[in-house]
Amino acid sequence: MFFDQHPLDLDLVAFIDQPNKGTSERVSDHILNCKVCTIRAHQVASNSSSLQQSEGDAVAVKSLAGIVPEGANSRPLASLINAGRVVEPQPGQLWRLHWEDVTHLALIASTAYGITFWPVTLDVELADESSLLVPASESGGIDLELAIWPAIETGVGAYVLEVYITDILPPERLQQLRRAYRSGGDLPVRWLPGAAGSGPESPRGRLRTDLIQVAGFLGEASWKPEEWTECESPELPLLADALSAAKVTATQLADALGIPPRRAISLCRGQVEPTPQELDGVRAAFGLSASGQADAPPQNVIDALDDPHTRGLILRAAAAEGKSEISLRRELAQGHFALAARKSGACENSTFEMLATELRKRIAAPQGSDD
Structure with a gap:
């Protein structure tokens, strides 16, 4: 998937590892004409001989792309996320976010009024001055240098959180860091900022634009239908349940509402959504108050x-x-x-x-x- 017409890091890895498959031709044409992605592809290619991708539950994340460097003191990120730990989301935790075809690393910034996150990348050389660089020794056992982006803090639904990875900071220290970053005060950690950018069209500027768009996409993700309505009385039964409990037959319903028998049968079985007029008619004819399927569930x-x-x-x-x-x-x-x-x-x-x-x-x- 492309954001702002740039391929994600996952696309670059797929292009290098499997040059004859998928969208390789499109990625190849883009790299030839984009200096930013030429740099990004070179970074991926230069590390390809020492990269390892887990089988099955690969860590497919932007700027990680499912692979981490091997080495004497490092291990595949999948070995952490596959440990099966169940935790409640808390500030300072590193999570893998996923929605549709977008996967991304994120540091939980706050859970006070819903979950907000800071994007996390491994593009430390392209991290600008608004980011903070986390040394590998402080990356929660991942042994990778990380760039976190507090300026791109974004709210996200809990359902976008896919896998807990590790703790970067305790919740209290993350909250202190968040307040200090926002106020311009002294940070409670020794994390240095990235290099100064040189404009929105520079490599750093374009990466930041990509991150803003990816964060925005994840922030807008929702599975709840727009047509759901908030029921004024959540305890109301669904129409089909109310009719069944009152032993109202489809024939009685059709006669009372003046609707075709087939429509009445479907309403009694809960196969169709009742109109507001039908709900009012049921209330008037049988004294039953009910809700429709379009009402949001409890x-x-x-x-x-x-x-x-x-x-x-x-x-x-x-x-x-x-x-x-x-x-x-x-x-x-x-x-x-x-x-x-x-x-x-x-x-x-x-x-x-x-x-x-x-x-x-x-x-x-x-x-x-x-x-």
């Missing part, structure tokens, strides 16, 4: 789907069923799991376990079978 359902701890299961289930992550999330939000959580009034932990159970069933189900 907050505990959304929180469970947003939880980074379910991300791996969601991705595996989506792959097993041949669906996109977004479509599966939306299906789960309005499907059997959400209905069960709504009916039972499950607490947050119970809802999480119900979702995890549903996802494990989907993963284990034979491919092509119906739920």
